Amino acid sequence: MFTKTKIIFVITVLCLTIPFSVLAKKPQKGEWAGFFDAEPAIDCGDYTIFDNIVFEVSWIDFFDKSGDWIRTFENYRIYEDFYRDGKPVHLSSKSEFHVQAFYFDGEWQYEQRQGLFNQVTVPGYGNLFIQAGRIMRDSDGFFFEKGQGMGDFEASTAKLCDYLRQE
Numbered sequence: 001m002f003t004k005t006k007i008i009f010v011i012t013v014l015c016l017t018i019p020f021s022v023l024a025k026k027p028q029k030g031e032w033a034g035f036f037d038a039e040p041a042i043d044c045g046d047y048t049i050f051d052n053i054v055f056e057v058s059w060i061d062f063f064d065k066s067g068d069w070i071r072t073f074e075n076y077r078i079y080e081d082f083y084r085d086g087k088p089v090h091l092s093s094k095s096e097f098h099v100q101a102f103y104f105d106g107e108w109q110y111e112q113r114q115g116l117f118n119q120v121t122v123p124g125y126g127n128l129f130i131q132a133g134r135i136m137r138d139s140d141g142f143f144f145e146k147g148q149g150m151g152d153f154e155a156s157t158a159k160l161c162d163y164l165r166q167e
Helices: 004-023 153-164
Strands: 028-043 048-063 069-084 090-104 107-122 126-138 141-150
Touching: 028 153, 048 153, 069 107, 069 153, 090 153, 107 153, 126 153
Parallel strands: none
Antiparallel strands: 028 048, 048 069, 069 090, 090 107, 107 126, 126 141
C-alpha cells in the first residue's frame, strides 16, 4: 500500500512546508453587515421603486512570513427588497460572490471576483437582470473573464415597473 519511497516523500514535503506555515503571520478574519434603508432605485414615471439593501461581508487576510499582506479572500452576500412606497407588492433578490485580492509588498495588484453578482427575477417575466461568472480587475479596470450578463436595462426596468404597478 505505502511504499518506503512514498512515505519518505510525504515526510520530506511536510518537513519543508511546516516551517513556512509556522513563520507566516496568522490569517486575520473580519466581518461586517449593513442595512441601507429605502434608496430610490428606479423612476417609473408615476412612482419610484425603492430598494432596501442588506449587505454582509466576511474576509480573511493572509500574510507572508515577513508580515506583508499577500491575499484577501472576501465573501459578499447582498439581499435586496424592491418595492413601491405604500404598496404591498415586494420583490426580493439575493446575490453572493467571492473576491480574492492579491498584494505584492503590501500593495494591491489585482483581484478576481466570481459568483452571482446581480440577479432580479420577476414572476411572469423571468430573469430581468443577471450577472454571473468571473471578473478580473487590475489597475486598468474591470473585464469579464467568463460568465454571462443578461438584460436590456431599459426594457427590464419597464417590466419591473409594470410588475410593481400592481395594487
